[in-house]
Amino acid sequence: MxxxxxxxxxxxxxxxxxxxxxxxxxxxxxxxxxxxxxxxxxxxxxxxxxxxxxxxxxxxxxxxxxxxxxxxxxxxxxxxxxxxxxxxxxxxxxxxxxxxxxxxxxxxxxxxxxxxxxxxxxxxxxxxxxxxxxxxxxxxxxxxxxLIHAQKASSTSTVASNGKLASAVDSLDRLEQRQAHQQAMLEAAEQEARVDSGADLEEKIKRLERPGQGDVQKLLEAL
The missing domain is CATH 1.10.287 (Helix Hairpins)
Structure with missing residues (x-):
């Protein structure tokens, strides 16, 4: 030929x-x-x-x-x-x-x-x-x-990026939930400590003796 x-x-x-x-x-x-x-x-x-x-x-x-x-x-x-x-x-x-x-x-x-x-x-x-x-x-x-190779590489990178992003979002949600739980536990522990020490009761008594300056109704009644 x-x-x-x-x-x-x-x-x-x-x-x-x-x-x-x-x-x-x-x-x-x-x-x-x-x-x-x-x-x-x-x-x-x-x-x-x-x-x-x-x-x-x-x-x-x-x-x-x-x-x-x-x-x-x-x-x-x-x-x-x-x-x-x-x-x-x-x-x-x-x-x-x-x-x-x-x-x-x-x-x-x-x-x-x-x-x-x-x-x-x-x-x-x-x-x-x-x-x-x-x-x-x-x-x-x-x-x-x-061009085909570039498109394939771009598509693969996008899929991988989306997968990593989804994983990061899930991790962030779990972190926020754990932090909220820990914060609630700390607040509960603090509240319990205040009750045990009497600070909570003393706070209530002081509020009775000195009404808050922003409480207009209580100030009116105190006159």
Whole structure:
């Protein structure tokens, strides 16, 4: 299978969803390796195209030189004929025919090289476009993968945070209940101590002797 065949077999279905391409942890490695191989193939194709270009230039240069020689010998044949040397004129014309035949052959080769160049240019452009497109898809898949990992991490952190928060709230409720219970026990113990010491009774007697300044009714009755 060609490089492009393997490459696009590997990414079959990629356009449907980027998530499908990141399920296999080895897929990205395979794709990147295929792209490297494709780039190497393109580099070799460019070298071959350069060779075709060089050959075409050489053939076109040969054709130009042959045509120039044809013109020079044609002038020479006219001169030989005008001077009455028809034997020389015929000999020159025969050489001209051979030069033209060679020129046509060289031009045919130049045309073939040019056609090959054009086909290779089109193929290289298409291959480069495919690689660029595939690189965009891979970058998109990588970004999607990173986003999915981030979302998973965020979701896990949120769940863990919520769990810790709920546990902390429960602990705080238990602490408050324990503190309220302890406070009630202290107040009861203090009250019991006051009763045992008589302080509670003495407090009641003092309130009878000196009504509270804020008790307006009692102050009124004391007048």
């Amino acid at each position: 060609s490089i492009w065949g393997k490459l696009f077999s590997a990414v079959k279905g990629h356009v449907n969803t980027a998530a499908e391409n990141i399920q296999d942890s080895n897929l990205m490695v395979i794709l990147e390796q295929e792209i490297r191989e494709a780039k190497e193939a393109i580099a070799k194709a460019k070298d071959e195209r350069a060779r075709m270009t060089a050959n075409r230039v050489l053939k076109e240069r040969s054709v130009a030189e042959l045509e120039s020689e044809v013109h020079r010998r044609t002038d020479a044949a006219r001169t030989a004929k005008s001077t009455g040397d028809e034997v020389l004129a015929v000999e020159i014309i025969e050489s001209i025919l051979k030069l033209k035949e060679k020129s046509i052959s060289e031009q045919d080769l130049a045309d073939q090289y040019k056609a090959t160049e054009e086909k290779m240019d089109a193929s290289i452009r298409q291959s480069q476009s495919r690689i660029e497109n595939l690189n965009r898809k891979i970058e998109s898949a990588k970004a999607t993968e990173a």
